[in-house]
Amino acid sequence: MNSNYKFVVIGAGNLGTRMSIALDSVGHKALQNINRSEEKGKMLAEKLGAAFYHEVNIHKDADIVFIATNDDSIPGIISEISTFDGLIVHVSGSTPISVFESYVRNYGVFYPLQSFTADVEVDFKNIPLLIEASDPVNLAILNQTANSISENVFVMDSDTRLKCHLAAVIAANFSNHFIALGEAMLKEANLPKDIIHPLIDEMFLKIRKYGAYKAQTGPARRNDIVILEKHKEALKNKPGLQNLYTFVSDSIINSYRKPNSKDG
Amino acid sequence: MNSNYKFVVIGAGNLGTRMSIALDSVGHKALQNINRSEEKGKMLAEKLGAAFYHEVNIHKDADIVFIATNDDSIPGIISEISTFDGLIVHVSGSTPISVFESYVRNYGVFYPLQSFTADVEVDFKNIPLLIEASDPVNLAILNQTANSISENVFVMDSDTRLKCHLAAVIAANFSNHFIALGEAMLKEANLPKDIIHPLIDEMFLKIRKYGAYKAQTGPARRNDIVILEKHKEALKNKPGLQNLYTFVSDSIINSYRKPNSKDG
Numbered sequence: 001m002n003s004n005y006k007f008v009v010i011g012a013g014n015l016g017t018r019m020s021i022a023l024d025s026v027g028h029k030a031l032q033n034i035n036r037s038e039e040k041g042k043m044l045a046e047k048l049g050a051a052f053y054h055e056v057n058i059h060k061d062a063d064i065v066f067i068a069t070n071d072d073s074i075p076g077i078i079s080e081i082s083t084f085d086g087l088i089v090h091v092s093g094s095t096p097i098s099v100f101e102s103y104v105r106n107y108g109v110f111y112p113l114q115s116f117t118a119d120v121e122v123d124f125k126n127i128p129l130l131i132e133a134s135d136p137v138n139l140a141i142l143n144q145t146a147n148s149i150s151e152n153v154f155v156m157d158s159d160t161r162l163k164c165h166l167a168a169v170i171a172a173n174f175s176n177h178f179i180a181l182g183e184a185m186l187k188e189a190n191l192p193k194d195i196i197h198p199l200i201d202e203m204f205l206k207i208r209k210y211g212a213y214k215a216q217t218g219p220a221r222r223n224d225i226v227i228l229e230k231h232k233e234a235l236k237n238k239p240g241l242q243n244l245y246t247f248v249s250d251s252i253i254n255s256y257r258k259p260n261s262k263d264g
Numbered sequence: 265m266n267s268n269y270k271f272v273v274i275g276a277g278n279l280g281t282r283m284s285i286a287l288d289s290v291g292h293k294a295l296q297n298i299n300r301s302e303e304k305g306k307m308l309a310e311k312l313g314a315a316f317y318h319e320v321n322i323h324k325d326a327d328i329v330f331i332a333t334n335d336d337s338i339p340g341i342i343s344e345i346s347t348f349d350g351l352i353v354h355v356s357g358s359t360p361i362s363v364f365e366s367y368v369r370n371y372g373v374f375y376p377l378q379s380f381t382a383d384v385e386v387d388f389k390n391i392p393l394l395i396e397a398s399d400p401v402n403l404a405i406l407n408q409t410a411n412s413i414s415e416n417v418f419v420m421d422s423d424t425r426l427k428c429h430l431a432a433v434i435a436a437n438f439s440n441h442f443i444a445l446g447e448a449m450l451k452e453a454n455l456p457k458d459i460i461h462p463l464i465d466e467m468f469l470k471i472r473k474y475g476a477y478k479a480q481t482g483p484a485r486r487n488d489i490v491i492l493e494k495h496k497e498a499l500k501n502k503p504g505l506q507n508l509y510t511f512v513s514d515s516i517i518n519s520y521r522k523p524n525s526k527d528g
Contacts, residue, residue, distance in 0.1 A: 071490055094483075094491045114463055115481040117470065126462045154459070163453045166495045170509070171446025172463045173482030175439035177516050180476035182435025189427045193475060195418070198390045199378055199436045204468065206381065211457060212444035217379040218437030219358075226335055227358045231430045240515070245434070247511055252441050254504070 016068030093165030096158035108133035278380035280332030357429030360422035372397035484516035
């Protein structure tokens with residue numbers, strides 16, 4: 001069985017670009033990149049030896065079409081390419097597979113649980129790929145494709161994938177925001193932002209070793225009212241941040257007061 | 265000049281233990297460990313070839329006494345050892361140096377910006393040490409001591425140290441909590457918690473490279489209302505977590521709406 005597929009990617013954003021390069025690097029053949037903005041799409045197509053198309057006009061030899069646009073555009077694109085008879089997948093964590101229903105026959109989802117940056121190369125080998133398909137034949141194709149670039153493939157329904165995406169947003173995007181808020185406070189006090197990096201490194205070692213729930217430290221974890229009040233007092237001129245401090249500290253306190261419930 | 269000091273540590277918790285071992289390892293001499301609970305204090309004293317004391321009774325040859333108890337106990341201990349004439353320091357991020365005033369003459373603060381775990385060894389070399397003293401002579405002693413175990417020493421007043429501690433709590437402890445909430449959601453969906461670790465690794469690489477403010481990704485960063493609503497809907501049976509999701513997402517949206525203000 002030939003496991004190399006001819007593919008088309010719609011979209012030339014960070015994810016579309018990184019995924020195209022990863023698929024190409026293991027022997028799959030990019031036929032087209034289709035993108036609204038010419039600059040990015042042409043550059044990507046050139047890099048892959050593929051054709052650049054401005055219009056959504058799928059090459060008849062394509063085995064798989066990846067829709068790697070923003071979530072809002074997915075339904076419109078599906079209706080535009082509904083005459084294409086091959087496998088069509090989207091790469092969104094939060095869009096259910098049902099978006100394809102009654103438009104096309106062969107479809108699926110191919111979602112990498114990772115955030116992509118234009119100029120940062122990524123090794124897909126470790127990236128979890130969450131896949132789902134309209135039927136076992138298409139699932140087998142996606143499974144083969146996913147396994148060709150990643151060692152971390154999960155077959156997962158839309159509801160579970162949404163939960164996974166939500167967990168990722170809370171764990172990664174929200175964490176990043178609190179580190180950004182910490183860095184902003186340091187900057188305001190004329191301190192270098194890397195003064196907290198050893199602490200964050202240590203936190204990560206502990207999370208890997210014990211899981212984050214057991215690794216929790218700090219005044220809220222100890223329910224240290226004296227320090228919590230000092231911190232709130234220090235934020236008295238920043239009501240937004242003070243509220244956030246209280247809200248998150250209370251969430252930590254509640255998580256450990258009721259060990260069987262981690263809800264908020 | 266002899267830069268090796270004879271020291272006493274009051275407290276045998278994680279910080280007292282780790283700091284005693286670090287000071288001992290570079291040639292300072294532990295005279296006593298003083299601790300309420302015998303088990304931990306005796307074990308530590310034995311390891312350091314020091315005496316274990318249950319009562320707060322400082323050896324007359326001591327150069328520096330480190331108060332490494334919880335913050336609440338600091339004032340009581342200071343009044344108990346006020347007849348000791350050497351240098352007395354506490355190791356708290358949130359307790360101002362003024363706690364010593366009118367009790368003792370030679371005092372200071374020696375605060376390691378790190379969280380310590382009993383069974384995890386740490387290399388003090390990279391840990392930022394924030395120091396402050398009653399006068400230049402005592403500051404010189406603390407500076408010498410700090411530099412003997414760390415390459416990352418900052419002289420800092422109590423107000424700035426509190427801000428630094430607060431920034432550390434927000435950046436490290438709060439981040440850890442959101443990773444814990446993400447892990448709990450995965451567990452509930454019967455997914456392995458390490459499925460989000462590649463994403464978190466990538467986040468950290470980006471924070472190191474760009475700083476967290478620029479590294480921010482996710483639906484709130486893009487102000488992607490469709491995904492934000494889907495996530496809130498997915499949390500409808502968990503009102504606490506749903507509120508937290510909304511609160512933090514709004515904070516992210518506001519941070520990028522007003523690029524010059526990162527307040528909440």
